[in-house]
Amino acid sequence: MMHIRRSEARGFADHGWLKSQHSFSFADYHDPQRMGWGNLRVINEDRIAPGMGFGEHGHKDMEIISYVLQGNLAHKDSMGNVKGIPPGDVQRMSAGQGVRHSEFNHAPDQTTHFLQIWIEPNVRGIAPGYEQKTFADAEKQGQLRLVAAPDGASGAVTIHADAALYAGLLNEGDVVNLPLDPSRKAYVHLVRGALSVNGEALKAGDAVALAHEPLLKLDAADQAEVLVFDLAA
Template sequence: MIEVRRADDRGVIERHWLSSRHTFSFGHYFDPKQVGFSDLLAINDDRVIGGRGFEHHAHRDVDIFSYILEGALQHKDTLGNDVTIKSGEVQMMNAGTGIAHSELNPSSTEGVHFLQIWIQPERSGALPRYQNAQFPQTGKRGKLKLVISPDGRDGSVSTYQDVRAYAGLFHGAEAGVLELPNDRYAYVHVARGAVSINGCSLRDGDGARVRKETRLVVSDGSDSEILIFDLRPHETP
């Protein structure tokens, strides 16, 4: 079963420095029917103007994954990390017992477009840590590349949860397949372009909850970039 969440139905946050679309309830946007999915708590599609961003603030007991689509993002945290990641790169901040950070656009003229994704860890009080990784287009072209996993295998960044995420680029005849155990959920997010998932057409910003499907077939892409999350089979409280 595939339940589509259209881009135009997402929450909208507009500030003079930030344009954001929220797939799930987050911050000032609340929809009781859209309070996460399994261990996914947030998928925020953020665009930040040059020289601005999210100033120093703190988190605990949440894993925050950033996927850069355009531009660059400078991360600083209380663990001593000072890293700038660019398009094609990702980062994972496991807040654990507590970490403070900032996420700023280092350019004075160009915007940054990125996805900010929150994952509920399996336990509280874990060790705070930071990771980043590069995933070139060649490794995602016409295939689903593992980018998040519990154990960091195959160069993925690791999360304190039984979650795996795959990123892929698809156009024309390119196709990909993700096999799922029959007791798993999945969530599909289209970062840009258009694509078909098991014959269901999705476009830029669309998402889909997936239940009781053991095989996801990605096809009919039009300059598409997608993320697919392999999740535990439970509903968000």
């Protein structure tokens, strides 16, 4: 089973300093048919205006991943982490028992464009944690690079969730296959470019939710950047 979620069908919020597209129900955007997929709860495509950002706020019991596409995301949290997140880095914050943080774009003339991803944990009440790693383009070129996994396999960031996240950079004509466990779910989010997923054409911002599928086939029609989630059902 495959369900296509077109970019223009996503929820949209314009706060002036922040423009956000929501793949699933979030804040004032509510769709009872789109409360998440498996244990994937949030994919927000956020654009933060120069000199603006999210003030300090709190989270509990959620695995939060930031994936920056343009600019730099300045992170500060109650664990003492003060970091800049550039494109190519994957940041994981485990909210656990509770954490407070802020995210800002300090650039005077550039928008920060990033994906905010929430995955429901398989353990609750743990101590909050933070991890950030750089994944060079060469590691993702023409293939799917594991960037987040429960056991930190292959140098991925470690998430406390029954899920895995892959990132890929494909050129026109590249074909990538990923075997899937039909008892689990998968989700493909096309960050930019154009490709087909099991024969279904996608453009930037489109996504495909998959269930009971044994194989994922990505066929790039243009230069493409893609995220693939392997998820608990």
